[in-house]
């Protein structure tokens with residue numbers, strides 16, 4: 001645990017850029033997609049297969065792990081890396097977003113947020129200090145400040161109030177982090193301000209006053225729509241330091257990833273590849289396919305013969321269709337694996353296009369080919 005966290009910029013092409021985040025558990029090639037491992041597992045995919053898809057880092061969630069099996073128990077097992085057998089870097093979210101989207105009886109105060117577990121109704125309190133304590137017990141390499149992700153839509157005054165609270169919590173998170181975290185760990189600030197450009201500016205400036213080695217763009221992918229999300233990125237990323245990673249939280253579909261890389265985002269996380277895979281949706285260069293659809297019953301072709309991922313190369317669409325119709329466990333397993341592999345191949349293709357100065361052409365060709373909806 002001696003290598004301090006650092007970010008080095010690689011190539012730039014327009015606003016898109018490649019880079020490398022060095023951590024004590026390995027290097028993260030950016031732009032990077034982080035598979036979501038909410039409860040210490042990337043659902044239905046073994047960590048060795050997650051690694052084989054090319055993922056350099058996965059995400060874990062404070063909210064879920066504090067409730068079950070508890071952060072203290074994970075620490076007794078040696079931390080989340082050892083517990084889950086993921087040896088690379090782990091980023092953890094701080095819990096506020098999940099409390100608001102999952103728990104019951106929530107009460108938000110200056111101190112923090114109290115809530116009842118969605119699992120057994122037990123009462124809990126998350127403060128900036130407790131969230132950092134949990135993320136350190138888990139052993140997360142990259143940690144998040146506790147923040148409030150405002151709902152969308154939200155009034156300008158309510159958004160400003162929420163943003164100011166998140167800034168106060170950013171200060172408290174950093175103070176707690178500096179008390180107990182190691183030099184090899186990093187804490188990101190989270191920019192809020194909903195869809196209001198002046199508030200995004202205010203949040204970005206306030207967080208840089210406090211000073212973080214990386215900045216997340218929060219408050220998006222909450223129903224505002226792609227164009228509004230891109231509009232917020234257009235005004236926000238230019239305000240952030242170029243020499244520090246930018247992480248767009250909870251995003252997204254392949255077209256979102258391309259548009260956000262175009263707007264100088266370096267890191268992403270999204271449940272879509274695994275969640276949609278569990279329900280029979282396969283993501284491909286041409287767009288999503290619903291493999292339960294009758295059109296695939298006799299389809300003898302694989303999802304992507306050009307991939308070296310067994311899930312994409314060795315199984316026919318007809319077999320996958322059969323697995324889902326039969327309710328076989330292997331269906332969700334193979335499709336989650338394939339989708340993660342596709343997401344990593346998309347990220348690798350973007351990194352390569354940026355390095356070769358042809359990202360505009362790549363983005364244009366991808367948008368022409370990738371049909372999100374038939375017709």
Ligand SMILES: CNc1nc2cc3c(=O)[nH]c(N)nc3c(CCN)c2[nH]1
Pocket residue numbers: 093094095096097144147148149150190217218219220221222249250251269
């Ligand atoms: C799916 N859309 C989405 N929007 C988010 C915003 C925040 C956000 O504003 N703050 C935090 N802490 N997390 C967020 C997350 C969770 C990311 N794994 C979001 N997910």
